[in-house]
Amino acid sequence: MSTPDNTVQVTSLPNLAQILPYLLGHYPDDSIALHAPGPNFHDGPTMTCPLPDDSAEWQATAEHAARQFVAYAHDRGHDLAEGVIIYLCREPRPGQSPGETAALLAPVGTWLTNEFVEHRANVLQTIGLVANRWWAYECDVDGCCEGDPLPSPDDPTSVAVQMARLGRAPGPRTRDIIKEFRAATADPAFLMDLHTAADYFNSRCATTAGRDATLALTLEQIDAAMSRFRDGATALTRAMTTQLIVGLQDAAALEAGMAHAEDSDLPHARRLWAYLARHCAEPFRQEAVPVLTLFAFVAWRQGDLIAARLALRDAITTDPEYELATGIHLGTIDGEDPRDWLASAREGHAHRLTHLQHAVEVASEYRPTTDNTAVRFREALDAATSHHYDQVLGADERLLARYGTIDIVNGALADFRSGRRELSDEIAARIILGLQDLHARDVALSTGEESDLPYERQLWGYLARRCVPPHTGKAPPLLTLLGWVAWRQGDTVTASHAFAEAVDIYPGYTMAKLLLDGIRNECDPARLLAMYRDAAAEFAASRPDLDTL
Structure with a gap:
């Protein structure tokens, strides 16, 4: 090597x-490893590529590995x-001898060599490593190597x-490194809870307000989980574990x-991310x-490139389109500074957090409730919906129902003016369903005096909050x-x-x-108000005598 004190023969x-785990920093189970010796042998580029089971x-x-x-x-x-130099690493499968495994690997060396030759690369040696034994495939003497x-x-x-002598130890085996973050056996009860959490996450994220609220909760849970792990925790509750796993599917949560x-x-x-990944x-x-x-x-921040790349390999194998994993993987290869990524993540998180806090505050006026009353609201809408859509109404009956809704x-509105803050479940459900009629909704558009606006706003927000899943689709008229x-x-x-929601x-x-x-075109709402007032007056003037219908 370059100095007598650093010489490895x-x-x-x-x-x-024997030198492979020193070259790579780990022993790559079931992989192709490639090394181009530099002036000091170990100085040249290296690459590993997992061998599929099939x-x-x-x-x-x-x-593909050769071209890469x-x-x-x-x-x-x-x-x-x-x-x-080509290294082919594989452990024998049950019932398979090391020799049989080595013979199975031999064609891989040939395919690699052929591809390298096509690109004017010179293969020096192809070494098979199986069960702590070695094969040199270029040697054509029977029984040798x-x-x-x-x-x-x-x-x-x-x-x-x-x-x-130089104070260097061989790197650990891949199979030992990945134990830190790869799931081994499944707990059926936990997977059932995870499935439930994923369904709930997807239903809440069906709307912008729901996504914002879910993200806000995930950010709180990330902070809480980190606090617990700082205090020495090694596990979380099952509920928090499942909610964090699904919550981190949001790119903004990942940035946090x-x-x-x-x-x-x-x-x-x-420890936290490894725990969740497992x-x-x-x-x-x-x-x-x-x-x-x-x-x-x-791991990259810690300088542990081996664990970082193995985890990224799992991520990219599972989802080749996941851009952040691909970007970080390239960053580890290109020698980028992870602190630059950290600074960018912190800046983006701060910006998103400010926007999120404002959006969540605004949406709290109309976002469907998630507390204990949600069950009651859902049951009321279930019952009213079943009755409402079972009816087959003629034209006159639809007109009568429209006036009845108004x-x-x-x-x-009179109740809210008098200070009431809630309606009966039956009345609330009837209004929600009645306003699915576009004509009834148009008549309900605010055309009164400004003094009535706070009560109207209170009523529509109250009813929108009652449109809990699976009745979220009934919220657009109210919003x-x-x-x-x-x-x-x-x-x-x-x-x-509200309109965007x-x-x-x-x-x-x-x-x-x-x-x-x-709003986006900065129109004057006064012009619309005049038009809506004309329509409301026409509706009131043409109202038939209900007793004759």
């Missing part, structure tokens, strides 16, 4: 076989015409002795998780991708009415959020889209 095939995929894997390594070495100014044990650590000429990567937090964050067994491997990415980022609305009142009051922020729930809800466009 790799002068034999046994030494060449041997039918090995040729495509080998050819050619490009990788070229980007680093290394000429592979100077030589490449086939299945010899790796040199004993006591052999004074071994690489192990030379490395020990990355922000917990200051120096003092690294050991605690690493709970993502099949069929929830997809849910592990964000958590693995967080784990990898923390009468109930006017009665509810549209609320947004119109807020606009009349000059509160374009709440109005915009209505469109989010029902993209084809025309009235909400038109009013939202009106």
Whole structure:
């Protein structure tokens, strides 16, 4: 090597076989490993590529790995015409001998060599490593270089002795590293809870307000979990574990998780993300991708590139389109500074947090309730909906129902003016269902005096909060009415959020889209108010004698 004190002699095939875990920093189970020796042998580029379990995929894997390594070495100014060493690592499967495994690997070396030759790369040696034994596939002497044990650590000429003299130890095996973050066996009861949490997460995130509220809760849980792990915790409650796993599917939550990567937090964050990742067994491997990415980022911050890349390999294998994992993986390869990523994550998180706090505050006026009353609201809407849609109404009956809805609305407004803050479940459900009629909704649009606006706003927000899942689809009329009142009051922020929420729930809800466009185009609501007042007056004047219907 470059100095006598740092010299490692790799002068034999046994030494060449034994040096791999020192080159890579770990022993790559079931993998292709590629190394292009530099001036000091270990200075050149290296790369590992996992071998799929299915041997039918090995040729495509080998050819792709060779092309990747050619490009990788070229980007680093290394000429592979100077030589490449191929390592093929695999442990025997049950009932398979080391020799049979080595023979199974032989074609992989051939496919790699052929691909390298196509790119003018020179293969120096192809070494098979199986069950602590080595094979040199270039040797064509029968019985030679086939299945010899790796040199004993006591052999004074071994690489192990030379490395020990330099204070270097071989890296751990891949299978031992991945135990930290990879799920092993599934707990059926936990997976059932995780499935329930995922369903609840998806239902709450069906709207913008629901996503914001769910994100706010996830951010609180991240802070709480980090606090517990700082205090020495090694586990979380099942509820918090499942909620964090699904909550971290939100990119903004992931960014918040990355922000917990200051120096003092690294050991605690690493344990937390590894703990969560270990709970993502099949069929929830997809849910592990964000958590693995967080784990990898923390490992990268700690300088543990091996664990970072192995975690990222799992993440990218599961979801090749997950851009953050891919970006961090490239960052580890290109020698980027993870502190730059941390600064960006913290800045983005601070910006999002400010926006989120404002959005959650606004949405609290109309977001469906999630407390104990939600069950009661759902049951009331279940019963009323079943009765409502069982009826087959003629034209006159529909007109009668429309007027009846407006009468109930006017009665509810009178109750709110008198200081009441709630309606009976039956009355609330009847109004919600009645306003699904577009004509009834249009008549209910605020056209009264400004003194009535606070009571109208209170009523529409109250009814929107009662549209709990699975009745969220009934909220757009109420959100549209609320947004119109807020606009009349000059509160374009709440109005915009309410209209956008209505469109989010029902993209084809025309009235909400038109009013939202009106705000964005800075239209004068007074012109719309005049038009709505004319329509309301026409409706009142044409009201038939109900007794004759």
